[in-house]
Amino acid sequence: MPKTVVKVGLASCGVAAGAVPIYETLTxxxxxxxxxEIKKVGCIGLCYMEPIVEVExxxxxxxxxxxxxxxAREIAESHVERGEIVLRGVILDPESKACENERMDSQVRIVLRNSGLIDPEKIEEYLAHDGYKALEKALSMTPIQVIDEVLASGLRGRGGAGFPTGLKWKFANGAKGDKKYFVCNADEGDPGAFMDRSVLESDPHSIIEGMAIGAYAIGSDEGIIYCRAEYPLAIKHLNVALEQARKKGFLGKNILGSGFSFDIHIKEGAGAFVCGEETAMIASIExxxxxxxxxxxxxxxxxxxxxxxxxxNVETIANIPWIMMHGAAKFAEYGIGKSRGTKVFALAGKIKKGGLAEVPMGMPLREVIFxxxxxxxxxKKFKAVQLGGPSGGCIPExxxxxxxxxxxxxxxGAIMGSGGMVVMDETTCIVDVAKFFLAFVQKESCGKCPFCRIGTKRMLEILERITEGKGVMEDLDTLLDLAHQVKEGSLCGLGQTAPNPVMTTLKYFRxxxxxxxxxKKCPAKVCxxxxxxxxxxxxxxxCTKCARNCPVSCIAGEVKKPHxxxxxxxxxxxxxKKVCPVGAISVE
Incomplete structure (x- = not known):
């Protein structure tokens, strides 16, 4: 008789929502x-529905x-024991109109193909889903044939710049050197972005396999995963996966008898946003x-x-095993124009269903959001979507x-970025949003370039004056002038894109x-x-509720009389305003 399998989502989102007691209850x-069989799995992407339990x-x-x-007790006693589905909690059911069926059906899961399905700490489960077969196939090809396959797929860097991955590999393959490095950028510093973390937590072997294929293609024997230390669960799962891959012969000397040797180690970053930039990351690794x-x-x-x-970056590498297994032509079937394949987005902000979604390139923003x-x-009414994190911009309705x-x-005026998508509604002050992102990049500036170090500071000061009601119309021209100077005078992508949130909000929400x-009014009533x-x-x-809850005792009035x-x-x-039972308090 086939086993009943109970899966509990124990990625960071699940743990934060209280999945550990659920797992303990079921066990x-x-x-x-x-x-x-009770399994620990990663994130399926429905983060707003955590804790999630799946029963097969x-x-x-x-x-x-x-x-x-x-x-959880009811699921164990009814569904697992007697086969009686607990209808009130169902979110996915292929045979009914469950509330999340449509969301999952609208996706094409390549990067997230194993997320939420397998135990990330068991290599046997990855192998059962064709794990490391792509590496075996790649090792039967020449490095140039592997690079040509990636080039033909149209895969572009998912870290934000969108540079053709195959071309990048071709340059590294042709470079002269007695040693080469293959680095995975898992720094993911954008506020609102958590795609890479989820992949590392949920499917670490896909990154190891993708790196091994890439290393073979460029002629590297050493890999480095640069992961921020704030991702402890991702690092834990990576370390477990690395050790398992070594024991199975997918890392180390003479991999699968091919003569190719390659191993990977982790470098933990201290959380500096600028280290997501390639040359800054290299300095940190050194x-x-x-x-x-x-x-x-x-x-x-x-x-x-x-x-x-x-x-x-992580998402780029996670595509590689799928491309090698299914072929470049199959990958290129998804997407439009020069943007092929899929894109994973971290959906956050004022939306009903936050979490991860992987959609074909070319899907309209409206469809992604609504x-x-x-x-x-x-x-509430849609106002804007911030795409590309601090380096991106706000896109209007x-x-x-x-x-x-x-x-x-x-x-x-925005950029794709790594995939963070922060949605704002009518209660969001667009000037306050620009100030938030500029404060972030100003703080994260390494200080090397005067335009980035000082220019972003002056821009932030102007935005602070405006939100305090002390701004003048000339400030808007000054902001744009400074923005252009910061973009043109900065060395790296952080400085060159730092003014984007200000420039796009001024363009669309002047x-x-x-x-x-x-x-001297904030239309969103935020400042x-x-x-x-x-x-x-x-x-x-x-009723005196307002007076009793006021932290500074600024409300006066007698019982049963207006305050x-x-x-x-x-x-x-x-x-x-929050505690008033009759809605008598308003914001003007």
């Missing part, structure tokens, strides 16, 4: 059952979302301060310790039919900046210096 009930029984697979310990250097020479000719080096991500939370491809996104300056909390005396019932807010003492925390 406590089902421990010792020879007919039941009688040839059917049913997934449950937002599982608590009570539901034990120096992470600061960019001029190019040329390019890493392909002079990288880690002056040796030829190839650097690809279909895949479920639309705007609380049915008028451009939501823009297809997700490198050239089309670049034409809006009237909101002008309202802050001219009217605390430009708003006031007011109690409507006709609506106030004098008043002392505007000078008010810190604009909004607590009074």
């Amino acid at each position: 406590g009930i089902l421990a010792g059952r020879e007919d039941v 029984r009688d040839g059917k697979s049913i997934a449950y979302g937002k599982v608590d310990t009570a539901m 034990g120096r301060r992470g600061m960019p250097r001029p190019r040329p020479p390019f890493p392909a000719n002079s990288g880690v310790f002056g040796k030829p080096t190839n650097i690809n 279909s895949v991500a479920g639309g705007i939370a609380e049915n 008028s451009l939501l039919d823009t297809p997700v491809d490198y050239e089309s996104i670049n034409a809006t 009237e909101e900046y002008e309202a802050h300056i001219r009217d 605390t210096s430009l708003i006031h909390y007011v109690i409507d005396p006709a609506a106030c019932i004098g 008043v807010i002392d505007d000078e003492k008010c810190i604009r925390c909004g607590q009074c």
Whole structure:
């Protein structure tokens, strides 16, 4: 009799949502059952539905979302024991109209092909899903044949720049050197981005296999995974996977009897955003301060310790085994124009369904946000989407039919970036958003270039004045002038793209900046210096809840009589509005 398999999502999102007690509850009930297997799996992408439990029984697979310990017991006792599905918790069911069927059906899962399906700490499960067969196939080809296959696929770097991966490998292959390095960029510093972390946590062997294939193609015997130390679970799973791969002969000397030798080690980064830039990363790997250097020479000719080096990010590498197994033509069937394959997005912000989604290149932004991500939370009005992180830009509603491809996104003034997608609604202040991202890049600037170090600081000061109601119209021209100077005078991608959030918001939302300056008002009612909390005396019932919850005691009034807010003492925390039972408090 086939075993019943119970899978519990224990990636970072699942753990944060409380999946560990769910796993412990299920193991406590089902421990010792020879007919039941309980597995720890990674993230399937439905992060907003965590904790997630999937049950495979009688040839059917049913997934449950937002599982608590009570539901876990019910799943064990009803579904696992008797085959009775717990209908109230079902989110995925191929035989019914479960709430998440459409989201998963709209995706093409290449990078995320194993995420949420296999135990990331068991190489046997990766092997059962054709793991390392792509490496075996690549080793039967010549390095140039492997590179030609990647070139034919049209795969471009998923770290943001979109440079053709096969061409990058070709340069590294042709570089002269007695040693070469193959580096995986797992730094992922963009706020709102968590694609790479999830892949490393959920399917680490796909990265090891992809790196081994790439190393063979360029002639490298040493690989480095540069991963930020803030990803402890990813690093743990990588270390386990590396040791397993060595024991199975997929890493080390004379891999699969081919004569090719290659091994990988992990370099933990300290979380500097600038180290996502290739040359700054190389400096960090070498034990120096992470600061960019001029190019040329390019890493392909002079990288880690002056040796030829190839650097690809996690998502790029995760595509490689699939391409080698299924062929370049199959990969190129997805996408449009010069952007082939799929793209993984981390969906965050004011949306109903946050998490990960892998969609074909060319899908319109509108479909990603309103279909895949479920639309705007609380049915509020869409305002903008920040694409590309701090290096990207804000795209307005008028451009939501823009297809997700490198050239089309670049034409809006934003960039594809690594795949962070932060959605904003009508309650978001666009000036405040620009200030947030600029504050981030200003803090993360390595300080090497005066334009980046000082220019971003001056821009941030102007934005702070505007949000405090102290701005003047001339500030807008000054912001644009500084933005162009920072872009043109900075050495690396961080400085060159740092002004993008300011430039795109000024381009598409200039009237909101002008309202802050001219009217001394924040249309979104976010900037605390430009708003006031007011109690409507006709609506106030004098319950005293607002006064009792005010942290600075700025609300006065007698029981069952209208209350008043002392505007000078008010810190604009909004607590009074949250607790008012009759909605008598408004923001002006």
